[in-house]
Amino acid sequence: AITAGRYDDMCKFMRALVEWTDSKTEKVDLTVEERNLLSVAYKNVIGARRASWRTLNVDEHKDDELIKLYKKQVESELDGICKDVLDLLINILVKNNTEENESRVFYLKMTGDYYRYLAEFVTDQQYDQKAADMYSKALAIANKKLTPTHPIRLGLALNYSVCFYEILKDKQKACDLAKTAFDQAISKLDKLDEGSYKDSTLIMQLLRDNLT
Numbered sequence: 001a002i003t004a005g006r007y008d009d010m011c012k013f014m015r016a017l018v019e020w021t022d023s024k025t026e027k028v029d030l031t032v033e034e035r036n037l038l039s040v041a042y043k044n045v046i047g048a049r050r051a052s053w054r055t056l057n058v059d060e061h062k063d064d065e066l067i068k069l070y071k072k073q074v075e076s077e078l079d080g081i082c083k084d085v086l087d088l089l090i091n092i093l094v095k096n097n098t099e100e101n102e103s104r105v106f107y108l109k110m111t112g113d114y115y116r117y118l119a120e121f122v123t124d125q126q127y128d129q130k131a132a133d134m135y136s137k138a139l140a141i142a143n144k145k146l147t148p149t150h151p152i153r154l155g156l157a158l159n160y161s162v163c164f165y166e167i168l169k170d171k172q173k174a175c176d177l178a179k180t181a182f183d184q185a186i187s188k189l190d191k192l193d194e195g196s197y198k199d200s201t202l203i204m205q206l207l208r209d210n211l212t
Contacts, residue, residue: 108138157181
């Protein structure tokens with residue numbers, strides 16, 4: 001499915017896998033590869049709709065009734081996708097993985113991401129605060145359990161800072177968070193393992209770009 005670019009099918013397969021892990025008497029966590037496939041599947045499906053929504057959500061179209069109707073359709077699709085993955089995360093993956101480890105940080109971060117996507121177009125359901133709460137919980141564990149150069153910790157800092165900047169409208173906190181994460185990672189760059197070097201340095205570059 002991933003090779004063919006069939007991301008909607010991929011989401012169905014990953015949902016089935018997550019539900020299978022939950023059906024076991026002894027709950028089974030996803031492997032690192034499976035976690036990444038889950039993320040890639042939903043990220044591609046949601047990414048296309050978010051891009052469509054941003055195209056439609058511009059001032060020049062605000063009085064066009066046809067555009068408004070089309071935007072509502074895209075928002076309905078976005079809502080369905082976000083709630084689908086949030087159901088898996090909240091009711092299975094976050095619930096079953098109670099240890100303070102890399103997996104829990106990954107799932108809490110991903111939960112924050114999809115609440116943030118909902119908060120982009122739904123303003124009366126406190127999705128912004130739910131996103132911030134998930135990011136905050138993830139960061140507390142990441143700061144204790146993951147190195148400053150770990151790609152998941154860096155990605156979390158990047159997305160949480162975007163949440164502060166774009167959703168919560170707190171530019172100072174966004175900059176402080178991004179700068180702290182970048183500075184901590186730079187100080188440990190010599191200890192970065194080869195396997196995660198490319199991912200970590202790419203996220204560090206994004207953090208720095210957001211600061212400038």
